[in-house]
Amino acid sequence: MEYADIASLHQVSKIALGTWAIGGWMWGGSDERDAMATIHRALDLGINAIDTAPVYGFGRAEDIVGKAIRQIPVSERPYVATKVGLTWRDGKVFRDSRPARLRQEVEDSLRRLGIDHIDLYFVHWPDRQSDFAEAAQTLESLRREGKIREIAVSNFQPADMQKFLQGTGIAANQLPYNLFERGIEKEILPFCHERRIPIVAYGALCRGLLSGKMTAGRTFDGDDLRRVDPKFQAPHFQHYLAAAGQLDTLAHRLGHSLLGLALRWLLDQPDVVCALWGARRPEQLENLEEALGWHLDADNLREIDDILQKNIPDPVGPEFMAPPEERPADL
Template identity: 35%
Template sequence: MEFKKLGSSSVKVTPMAFGAWAVGGWMWGGAEESAALRAIRASYDLGMTTIDTAPVYGFGRSEELVGKALQGIPRDKYQILTKYGLNWETDQGEFFFDTTDNQGKPLKVYRYSGAAKVIKECEDSLRRLKTDYIDLLQIHWSDATTPIGETMGAVAKLIEQGKVRAAGVCNYNTEQVDEALKTVKLASNQVPYSMINRGIEKDVVPQALQKGLSIVPYSPLQRGLLSGKIKPGYKFGEGDTRENNKFYTAENINRANALLQKIKPIADAHEATLSQLVINWTTRQPAMDCVLVGARDENQVKENVKALEFRLTDEELKIIDKAASEFVLADL
């Protein structure tokens, strides 16, 4: 894969990255460890050397799996993107949601990114990932209880210490990005984006293009809905939160599948799956320099990597854009 720079930083990433949320198990149902390890290693072996994870994914489990899977590989041969800012150890910060850990234990999660906590989280991530630096350290969600300048000042300190190569944000609006830029140079903004969830095109993407930031889009398949494999009545596994997601009502599943049928001839023409077509389309959108795609096992990784083995023509892109623009999400 050809590498792309994250914003104006020195960090180079693959245009598609392994999203390690699902392998952590949390909110996706259980994940078998050996399958997760093989999936991560397969990603590296197939040239998708950029891995995106976070402490909250399995409450440390995802980062530990990434560290274990990549042991023995020279550190400069892969890129680690991880996060900070979600706290389940204390009640500090802004309450976010109730959940359970992988063993079913109730937990409260808070948004908290005080300077000392940012430093501690980075140290904990370095230990779990078995590395001495992180390529991109991103705030996971904004924290209304901590000034952005304080948070970004801590990240700037970590960059000075060589523990972090570049700073990023996740789920930040344009005002928050502008505020963060007063303290630290940002490489990227990681936000949700898919063919049927394109709200960021109004302001977040134009800002990224103007300020020289990369967009790191997550959920390009809308958590599997745009794979074409989800039909009304689909049975979700235990612990899978998609069942209560607005995109997964019977009506919206039907609408998404109607969109997919409109673009299926393009997928067929390239001997590609619908998932591969959707991922390919996403990589062609402005500022989308590193598209996150999750996988639970090595077969899914192999299928995902094939998404970059063909090139859509301008005419095909127009057809897809037209079909996507006609999609309207049904209200609950």
């Protein structure tokens, strides 16, 4: 495993376990026994950070993470990152970073996780109906109370971060970033680089497109997120599969898999301090080592960019995942 520091959190594994799929919501459900075994297997493999959120299964992911880590001696427990600033009703999610909501959420998360503090606390999405500085100051108060170690943001644009910084520092920005989703490189990465705000990347395998297992005949059922992801619809799906095929050829020429190449590319980005690996069964972690212990050189990076440019004429971003900007008046 490779490790890095995130503010006061020392030697955090550069691959963290993401638990959106473990929560089941928008991933076709989950099995608690498999989920807990996955968490324990991740720790065996050197992962020492788990990323979760209240909205992942509307509390289910946090509950499962809490049950799993309570089975581990306190001295061996991983760093726990979770999120704040979303509320939900009837399965629909809305942004809400009003102070009362923030204070309620931290208590709810601590209870579900069964811990006395959160190591890294992300504001899940920017709530532009609320005052950013006031939200930041509320979180800073919670940090001084010992309920949070480090305050971070997620999916924040430069203007959002600029306002948030008026109330507190930012330990990291968690963003969608992978070989197929590189929109943050235009404005967000330069802003974060200049202010030394590291990136925690989610969606490393672009919802399976970079796993090496996706085929043209794959279908998605129920509430699977990929049913509404434009990348998985014609003609984009064919373009991305063609690019994945050529990237797979490159990866094997280098002695690695497509999965290893995609994750290695991400870990080699200078501002990425950690990448989330979403798994809900232990066997989905067994290829972890394919991304470790090697690096891509300049020629490799140019070849990757050429493959993307030739095969994906109309790149599609992850914007479809964003919750609505406005919440109902009665929430």
